[in-house]
Amino acid sequence: MALADGDVPRTRTAVRTFAFTRFRYESVVALAGLAIVWQIVSLFVPHFLFPSVPEIAARLVAIFTSWNSIFDIFATSARILAGLAGAFVCGTLLAVPMARSPAFERYVYPLLNFNQGIPALSWVVIAIIWFRGNEFRIFFIMVMTTLPGFTFQVLDAYRAMSKDLFEMTLAFRPTRFDLLRTLIWPTVLPGILTAWKVNLGNASRVVVVAELVGATGGVGYELLQQQQVFDMAGAIAWTLVLVLFVLIVQGIITLIETRALGYRAFAEHAS
Amino acid sequence: MTTMGSGTPEILFEGVSKSFPRLDGGPVFEAIRDLSFAVGRGELVAILGRTGCGKSTTFNLISGLIRPSQGRVAVQGHDPYGDFAWFRGKIGIVFQSDRLMPWRTVIENVALGLELNKMPQKERLDLAASWLARLGLSGRENDYPHALSGGMRQRVSIARAFAGKPDILLCDEPFSALDEHTGNALREEFRELLRQTGATSIFITHSIEEALWLGARLMVFERPARIAYETVLRTDMSETERQAVRDRIRQVLSVADASN
Numbered sequence: 001m002a003l004a005d006g007d008v009p010r011t012r013t014a015v016r017t018f019a020f021t022r023f024r025y026e027s028v029v030a031l032a033g034l035a036i037v038w039q040i041v042s043l044f045v046p047h048f049l050f051p052s053v054p055e056i057a058a059r060l061v062a063i064f065t066s067w068n069s070i071f072d073i074f075a076t077s078a079r080i081l082a083g084l085a086g087a088f089v090c091g092t093l094l095a096v097p098m099a100r101s102p103a104f105e106r107y108v109y110p111l112l113n114f115n116q117g118i119p120a121l122s123w124v125v126i127a128i129i130w131f132r133g134n135e136f137r138i139f140f141i142m143v144m145t146t147l148p149g150f151t152f153q154v155l156d157a158y159r160a161m162s163k164d165l166f167e168m169t170l171a172f173r174p175t176r177f178d179l180l181r182t183l184i185w186p187t188v189l190p191g192i193l194t195a196w197k198v199n200l201g202n203a204s205r206v207v208v209v210a211e212l213v214g215a216t217g218g219v220g221y222e223l224l225q226q227q228q229v230f231d232m233a234g235a236i237a238w239t240l241v242l243v244l245f246v247l248i249v250q251g252i253i254t255l256i257e258t259r260a261l262g263y264r265a266f267a268e269h270a271s
Numbered sequence: 272m273t274t275m276g277s278g279t280p281e282i283l284f285e286g287v288s289k290s291f292p293r294l295d296g297g298p299v300f301e302a303i304r305d306l307s308f309a310v311g312r313g314e315l316v317a318i319l320g321r322t323g324c325g326k327s328t329t330f331n332l333i334s335g336l337i338r339p340s341q342g343r344v345a346v347q348g349h350d351p352y353g354d355f356a357w358f359r360g361k362i363g364i365v366f367q368s369d370r371l372m373p374w375r376t377v378i379e380n381v382a383l384g385l386e387l388n389k390m391p392q393k394e395r396l397d398l399a400a401s402w403l404a405r406l407g408l409s410g411r412e413n414d415y416p417h418a419l420s421g422g423m424r425q426r427v428s429i430a431r432a433f434a435g436k437p438d439i440l441l442c443d444e445p446f447s448a449l450d451e452h453t454g455n456a457l458r459e460e461f462r463e464l465l466r467q468t469g470a471t472s473i474f475i476t477h478s479i480e481e482a483l484w485l486g487a488r489l490m491v492f493e494r495p496a497r498i499a500y501e502t503v504l505r506t507d508m509s510e511t512e513r514q515a516v517r518d519r520i521r522q523v524l525s526v527a528d529a530s531n
Contacts, residue, residue, distance in 0.1 A: 164366070164368065164370050165370055165372060167331075167336055167366075167370075168364070168366060168370040169383075169387075170336060171334050171335075171336065171362060171364045172359070172360075172383065172384045172387045172388070172435075173355055173356055173358050173359035173360075173362075173387070174387045175356075175387075178386075178387050182372075182383065182386070182387070183372070186372070186374045260374075261374070263373055263374050263415045263417065264373065264374075
């Protein structure tokens with residue numbers, strides 16, 4: 001049954017249905033609005049600066065119908081996801097002992113802060129000098145640039161765990177695994193999903209820089225090719241491919257978030 | 272002072288002291304000093320005292336959430352802090368606030384202890400549903416806690432504590448956060464449940480009336496937690512006798528206040 005305006009979903013099924021409906025409409029409307037604005041601007045500006053939406057769409061079709069281009073998209077996507085996964089694992093491995101040991105945190109925190117001040121381009125140069133393989137270079141750059149974000153967010157999520165709920169769960173004498181499954185994981189999950197969403201945007205920017213400099217394939221490499229032939233439609237089409245990838249992954253994360261954490265927004269709404 | 276309840280001691284405090292260090296490096300805070308008492312199997316004991324007299328520290332020592340600085344705490348002959356896993360399924364707790372997990376539905380919250388005690392899913396959900404029905408929450412099984420009122424949420428936490436049929440039930444001012452009407456209604460149901468289960472029960476409260484109404488045995492704490500007064504309440508006590516107990520408790524508490 002559909003919910004009327006102002007109704008608050010009470011059950012898990014209602015929360016999931018409501019969250020999915022909201023996700024679909026808002027995303028489509030926002031993107032369609034952007035395309036309309038771009039098309040209007042392209043009518044008044046030279047096409048080599050602002051190519052029309054149909055022109056860009058044609059380039060997009062060309063990209064998605066070429067196996068080489070699809071391989072480039074796949075390569076960039078895999079690099080982003082591998083880099084994020086690596087940073088997530090390393091960040092979690094750092095965050096948990098930091099949360100449990102103030103002494104450890106006092107040593108690691110300044111190092112992470114120091115790392116945050118290093119520009120992505122510096123990591124690119126360092127990686128090129130230090131390592132041989134292109135893929136490992138990109139992986140290293142991705143991990144180093146997104147590591148602090150994951151670490152701080154997982155750390156904050158761990159620390160936000162309710163002492164009351166922790167004591168209540170301990171009173172039932174859970175095993176370590178059960179404590180992790182029933183309390184710690186649901187508590188840190190919002191922070192982890194936020195970390196993935198935030199770092200996904202960062203990673204997509206960094207991967208392009210890394211590919212521009214060191215790769216022989218991928219979206220960054222293709223963007224470099226478009227720049228050399230001064231092809232604005234191609235540059236935008238490749239950019240859109242990357243944006244599309246980020247939006248798809250963001251959408252998947254948002255869907256997971258609204259389904260797994262649906263109780264949260266409505267709990268706040270109801271209170 | 273050592274006071275034995277009837278039957279085999281189920282809960283035993285022997286010369287227990289508990290201090291907490293201060294974060295600013297000042298002198299330690301002494302919550303309990305040389306506390307000794309015993310509670311027999313199936314006994315219902317109400318612990319009464321002013322805020323900050325160490326009731327909750329006593330509660331946390333029995334539930335094994337903290338360990339004593341000195342002395343010995345034994346529950347069913349075991350150290351509740353050290354023998355962590357041994358107590359799985361043996362202790363049920365009703366806290367002052369409901370402490371429901373917001374990401375779990377009502378029935379999943381009730382079934383939490385059963386789940387951690389490795390009861391099969393169907394069995395534990397059936398049992399949780401039966402407890403919800405018993406506490407008047409049929410039809411709300413799949414709601415999230417936020418959809419319930421304060422009284423309903425506390426019922427869910429009571430169901431969670433009772434569902435595992437614990438040997439020992441610990442209650443830390445479970446009705447203090449509720450309005451008077453809801454608290455009174457829930458208190459009646461709660462006393463009936465205690466009678467039916469026969470679990471050894473420790474009920475912590477700062478309300479004299481609640482302690483008189485509920486406790487078969489009553490201990491009044493003064494700060495740092497020591498037993499300042501203790502009595503056994505008979506069900507056939509006359510109103511005059513009960514009033515005498517009330518007056519004595521007030522006198523003890525006012526002396527404790529003055530000495531603090």
